[in-house]
Amino acid sequence: xxxxxxxxxxxxxxxxxxxxxxxxxxxxxxxxxxxxxxxxxxxxxxxxxxxxxxxxxxxxxxxxxxxxxxxxxxxxxxxxxxxxxxxxxxxxxxxxxxxxxxxxxxxxxxxxxxxxxxxxxxxxxxxxxxxxxxxxxxxxxxxxxxxxxxxxxxxxxxxxxxxxxxxxxxxxxxxxxxxxxxxxxxxxxxxxxxxxxxxxxxxxxxxxxxxxxxxxxxxxxxxxxxxxxxxxxxxxxxxxxxxxxxxxxxxxxxxxxxxxxxxxxxxxxxxxxxxxxxxxxxxxxxxxxxx
Amino acid sequence: xxxxxxxxxxxxxxxxxxxxxxxxxxxxxxxxxxxxxxxxxxxxxxxxxxxxxxxxxxxxxxxxxxxxxxxxxxxxxxxxxx
Numbered sequence: 338x339x340x341x342x343x344x345x346x347x348x349x350x351x352x353x354x355x356x357x358x359x360x361x362x363x364x365x366x367x368x369x370x371x372x373x374x375x376x377x378x379x380x381x382x383x384x385x386x387x388x389x390x391x392x393x394x395x396x397x398x399x400x401x402x403x404x405x406x407x408x409x410x411x412x413x414x415x416x417x418x419x420x421x422x423x424x425x426x427x428x429x430x431x432x433x434x435x436x437x438x439x440x441x442x443x444x445x446x447x448x449x450x451x452x453x454x455x456x457x458x459x460x461x462x463x464x465x466x467x468x469x470x471x472x473x474x475x476x477x478x479x480x481x482x483x484x485x486x487x488x489x490x491x492x493x494x495x496x497x498x499x500x501x502x503x504x505x506x507x508x509x510x511x512x513x514x515x516x517x518x519x520x521x522x523x524x525x526x527x528x529x530x531x532x533x534x535x536x537x538x539x540x541x542x543x544x545x546x547x548x549x550x551x552x553x554x555x556x557x558x559x560x561x562x563x564x565x566x567x568x569x570x571x572x573x574x575x576x577x578x579x580x581x582x583x584x585x586x587x588x589x590x591x592x593x594x595x596x597x598x599x600x601x602x603x604x605x606x607x608x609x610x611x612x613x614x615x616x617x618x619x620x621x622x623x624x625x626x627x628x
Numbered sequence: 629x630x631x632x633x634x635x636x637x638x639x640x641x642x643x644x645x646x647x648x649x650x651x652x653x654x655x656x657x658x659x660x661x662x663x664x665x666x667x668x669x670x671x672x673x674x675x676x677x678x679x680x681x682x683x684x685x686x687x688x689x690x691x692x693x694x695x696x697x698x699x700x701x702x703x704x705x706x707x708x709x710x
Binding site for chain 2: 498499502505539563564565566567569624625627
């Protein structure tokens, strides 16, 4: 047992010290996450209704806490772990108080504006348009990349890129860009045409269905064309996204059934699902070394 | 629990592998190896950098190609409790 402890300490000692900027980033993230929790506690204490955006704040805070806890375990030396955990707890408490105070001040100053936006469901439309723009931007970047041989070549180990590989990577980027563009269209169409729907809008529905069909086609082509790494990334991203959406729906159902009257419109569902999908896919791809 | 340099617990994380060593010994580039195995170069790179554990069929193909048993390409530190 003692040998193992010695071994752990030797391994810990071999790790390079964390740079100050990394510590500062962790501290700011912790403040943000605990501020989100503090805001929600404040809202509960004030007896205000919970909205979907609040669920988003809780999910974001939980994600930041998990990330920091993971980094904590990975980065801090075993010998100082107790000290670091205490510091982490103190920072969380301070962050919660700052978050509660800050959010209360914002609600006091801008409460009516937020309320009006929420009543007209404007901020979800705005979020959808921003997310659509992000998808379209990523699609354009991928299109540009696919046209440039130097940028396509990631060259692990400085190997030259053969013509076949270049062609293959360009095709991958092209279909991925089309898929992203379709996602952007889905969000954009719903945000633009969904706001003032006075009656059935067949044009918007047909365009949306075409975009969904286009996205599915791109995903199918990519699935068929590329190898097991791409399929593993797709499978993992789908599974993680599904679990996250499932948690969100369970939390929403629970809050609604327990009388917290959560407002949850279709645009909110779309924006949250697409955000989860985008973030999960990017994270899983990077973790598997797919750039 | 013993942790390796990357912080993951031995026996519970990804496998270590000797793919790069075997590829270098055969004087193949990642692209050449990918072509022989029928996968993308990104897959080979992801396996070599421990970001992806290949499927069993691909591991068996690697074993046949290099003429080395699978457990000499991929090393798992797990051992049954006595």
